[in-house]
Every structure is written in C-alpha cells, then in structure tokens.
Amino acid sequence: MDDKSANTARLIALDWGTSSLRAWLLADNGEAIDTRTARRGIMQVADDAFAAAYREIIGDWIAVHGDLPVLACGMIGSRGGWAEAAYVDCPAELCALAGRLLKVEADPVPLYIVPGVMQQAGEGALPDVMRGEETQVLGALAVAPELAERGLLVLPGTHCKWVHIADHRLAAFSTYMTGELFAVLRKHSILGKPIGRNESAIDTEAFDFGVDSARAAGTAGLAAALFSTRSRMLAGELAAEATPDYLSGLLIGDELRSALAGLERVPPLRLIGDDALCGRYRRALARFDIDDAAEIPDAARSGLWRIAEAAGLLLTRHQNS
C-alpha cells in the first residue's frame, strides 16, 4: 500500500451506458484528475468486444498510475452488456449496492460492476428496472442529503426515471420512455414528416403549448394527445417547424401529468442529467407550479466514488488475479 497524497490516482470510475462511455481518473475525495468520453456505449461496441474497448479506455491510465481499482455502473452490467450483474430489490438500501458488486476478470485489471435495482410488480405497481441511475441517486444524495428522508429525483433521458427516496432508501421508481418516444416518433413517424433540421434553440412558445396541451388532455393521456402534433399544424395552429418542440412539450408534459398525479404532496425534487434536457424539464415543471427543481451535477461520478469507498475498493492496490 502506498501513502496516498492529494492528486494521487485512487480509482477509475466508468459510467458505461447504452450510447456512451464516460471515464474518470479520480484522486482523493473523488476529485477528477482526468476525464474521457468515448462513443463506446454497449450498442456501439461491435461483436461485444468489451474487453478491447475496456483496454482502450483505461489502458494508458493503468500504465502511468499502476494498478487501480475500476468500478463501472450502467448498461454494461445488463444482459446485453459485458456481464450481467444482479439486481438489488426495491425498496433498496443504497449501501446494499456496494455489497453486491460483480467482478469481471479483465486485462489489465479486473472490472467491478454495480448491480441494478429491480422493482417487483405489486398492487397496481408495474415491475421496473434501472441500471446506472441507482449510482447517480447515491451520488446525488451526497450532494443533497436533505432529500434522504423524503425526496424525488428525476433523471431525464432516453428512459427517464422518477425515483422516490424515503428513509435513506430507494423506495420506488417509474420509467418513462419519453426520450426514446421523441426520437422514434420524430425520425420514423408521420409526426416527423414536416420537420426540417431544427437542432438549435428551443421554440419556447411551441414547447409550452405542448406541455399545456398534455396537461389539458388530462387522464385521456398521451394516446389521445399525440396526433394533435399533426392536426394542430393542419388546423393552422402550429407552424411545421415548431412541431418538434410542441411534440417535446407534449411528451414531457404528459410524463409530468402522469408522475405527479398520484402525489398528494410533491417531495423536494431535483433533476439529474444533461443541462439542455434538464432545462426543458425545469420549464415544464414550472407550468405544473414546481419552481424549485435544481440540477445536481456529477451524480454518476460521486456515486461511483461512494460505492467504491463503501465496498473497500480504495483500501488496497488491486491484485490482478
């Protein structure tokens, strides 16, 4: 064992998801010495060549800093990833995550993978699963400990998660396929037909119109509201180039309607994710009278650090077995 001084590398942390891989070389207290992003999400790694992608992303860090523990969260631990890590049952003690790491023998050093969380079906509740978000939740609670007794974390993305925290546990969660629905409808459905390139600034008027339309549709829900993206355009209420932001507002608005409907009182709510997307959610939340939804940055990195600490990965130089 070395006597670690500040800025000595202690951990390599990987957020290895479906469409991207982020890697951090972390020093004491979890500070980042170096950061990398690669298009090496599990969908982008040809022929499941995870071992090669792994060497590629961490090889030179190990060469320079010696053997370090490596901890990953996300879809790399799914059935379609490198190796399937277990699920921890929900309600989940967050400390249970550290006790259930999966060790994958690899070159130049083993990889540890954080388990996912599974919610079983029960009295009206649908079964649900997460991989990666549990780590972000743990990281977020380090930054916002006031949510540990009772809080709501919203993680916008391809599959947006709404995670309820109660008594320091991950109590319940729901997945909304909002991001993926937007992508497939825009690219492959008639709702995307009139849409040119419009990747620039958000058309806030169209977005708000979509949010309000979803809210007004109420319990009739998304199935009844989606086609209004087209019919409002044909009725002259919406310009063709405004339809993507209307559709975005409609989908996010319906998600908020659905997720907030069952709550007598909305717990303190925080957002975790991409800035631009969190901005859309903050804007939509304000139309549901929720004005204090701050963003929590660096949640995955913080969570991986906490789990590595709790699992004892930081105590010893790792022996490559």
Added chain:
Amino acid sequence: MDDKSANTARLIALDWGTSSLRAWLLADNGEAIDTRTARRGIMQVADDAFAAAYREIIGDWIAVHGDLPVLACGMIGSRGGWAEAAYVDCPAELCALAGRLLKVEADPVPLYIVPGVMQQAGEGALPDVMRGEETQVLGALAVAPELAERGLLVLPGTHCKWVHIADHRLAAFSTYMTGELFAVLRKHSILGKPIGRNESAIDTEAFDFGVDSARAAGTAGLAAALFSTRSRMLAGELAAEATPDYLSGLLIGDELRSALAGLERVPPLRLIGDDALCGRYRRALARFDIDDAAEIPDAARSGLWRIAEAAGLLLTRHQNS
C-alpha cells in the same frame, strides 16, 4: 345517356390512402363487378406521379366500359396527395360531403375527391382531422342505420379513429396513433429488441396481459406503462417472443381506457377495418365488458357509392372536359 341495366358499370370508386390503393368497378346498387388493389398509396408513388398511377389503375376499365365517373376518398386529397380537398367542419352533416367534392382534371377522365373532416379545438377538445374515414362512416351507416341516432364507430389502423354519431351527423372524433406507435416501437425502439419474427397467430395470453396492464395503469397512462414491456421480460413475467403481443395489448388497452373513460354510457359500437386487427379490438373490448362490437364490412365502397349518388355523379355519362 344510356338505359342502364343490371351489371352495367356505373362508377369507379377508389379508396386511395397512405399505403395502398383499392379500386372497385361498381354496377347498379353499388355491387362490385371488379376489384383491384395496388401498392400505389400516396407514400409509394414516386415523384408525385399520381396521374400515371391513376391511368394505370383505371385506364383499361374506361377503355372497356367507356367514360365513367371516378370518385376517390382518402389521403389522395391531402396536402401530400394529388390535390388538396377541403375539410368539412365537424359536427358534419354527412350529406355535406357530396356537395364539396374536389374535381381534378385528369386523363382519361376527371377524378372527384371526397373532402375530409376537421374538428376545431374547443373547450378541452383537441383539433383533429380525418380523410377517408368520413366516407367509411357514411357507408357503415347505410349498413347499420340503427347507429344514426347515436352510435360509436371505431376504425382501427395506423391512426385509429373513434367517431361519435349523433342525430345523423358526425358529431365528434378522436385519433389514436396506436397502429403507428406499435410499428415504430417494434421496429425502432428497445421494446422491439428481443423480438424475432412472430407474424403468425396472436399470443392471446400475452395480449390480454397487455390489455389488463394498461387498464390497471389507469390514468397514469401509456407513458408509465410502456416500459413494462421490457421490465416484465427482465423480471421473468413475460417471454421475449411474447412481447410483441403484450405491447399490442398495452397500446390497444390504453386506447380503450382513454376513449371509454369519458363516456357515461357507451353507445352501440361497431368496428370497421382489417379482420385480424378488428379481432384484436373485439378481444380487448370484451375485457372492458363490451361484448357486442360487430364488424361492418365494405364500408369505404358503400360510402363512395352513396356519395356518388348524392352528388349526382351517377346520373350522366361524364364529359371529359
């Protein structure tokens, strides 16, 4: 003018939609002498070569039977079709359709196109549009006149329409993108990933499970229920090959939940459309305690005949102008 005897050709009727073109050569009383189907929907006609597709489908009928009136309904009259026919406002007198035909000069004879119907936005109602279904509704009421005072016609398909009839008028309608959602989610989303080819018989158990799950999800709606297609599989509740029929049940079930929720009493309900798809709807309706939803066949053909009659197209041999 000829003295028409039975089996003399009187009308060419076209149901010209997005993905297919059906054509009938009709004799007195609207009986079909000949029938054709072509992959010449408006999405399949390259470079908007509608005139050529038109000649191709009707040319030899005209050559054999002389100039006949030709009447079309469907997306051929949309902005993306051959020529844009107007919309009749909803609530719509169905006889108003015949008075608003669009005449397109064409070779060898002109084409008349039935207008669509537009519902304007108002007190909680979303704007909506239809093209083609108004003609099927008119045809269905000829077969089932008992629905003319009060009835509900459901037209499953890419964009399923729920059409309320009251006092012999098309009173209100809603579009559900159920068919298109199923297609894009199956083909392009993660929900389609584990699915092999499974075009054969319906897995009724998985389908019913989907319908019941949508019903149980209640007003939380589709956004919250969709991901269960994946999570139920990961939780071992659903075999991978059963997921398409589960997803089908989920989408149709949510549509029924949404469409039936607002009704104090469900009016007499009939289905119009493809047999297999109507079978799915009948099965799902039974799980919502609606057991008498019969199918009405040949609705488009009947409707075109009625409109041609009302518009006076059958009175004279057409003069090609």
